[in-house]
Amino acid sequence: MDTYIMFGKYSMEGMKGISAKRTDKAVEIIKQNGGEVKSTYALLGETDLVLIVGMPDMGSAMKTSAALAKLLGVSFTTAPAMTAEEFDRLMM
Numbered sequence: 001m002d003t004y005i006m007f008g009k010y011s012m013e014g015m016k017g018i019s020a021k022r023t024d025k026a027v028e029i030i031k032q033n034g035g036e037v038k039s040t041y042a043l044l045g046e047t048d049l050v051l052i053v054g055m056p057d058m059g060s061a062m063k064t065s066a067a068l069a070k071l072l073g074v075s076f077t078t079a080p081a082m083t084a085e086e087f088d089r090l091m092m
Helices: 012-016 020-032 058-072 084-091
Strands: 002-010 036-042 049-055 074-081
Touching: 002 012, 002 058, 020 036, 020 049, 020 058, 049 058, 058 074
Parallel strands: none
Antiparallel strands: 002 049, 002 074, 036 049
C-alpha cells in the first residue's frame, strides 16, 4: 500500500460542520476506497489538516481526495510519499 500525505484547507462553509461524526464519515470514505488512515493532524496556519493515509494506488487516492473535499468542504493537495529508507534504496 502506498503512502499519501493529504494537506487540507477548510472553506468557510466546511468550518461550520466540524464534528467527530463527520471525521468518522471521512475515515469511512478512505476505507471504502481501499485505504487506511495512518494518522491525522489539525494545524494552525495555511494548512488546516494533514492526513497520512495508505492507499492502493494513485486512482484511489484521487477518488478519495475528491470525495473528502465534497464531504468536508476542504480542498486537499495530495502527494505521494515514501520513507527516507525507501528513498535511499531507490537512489543507490
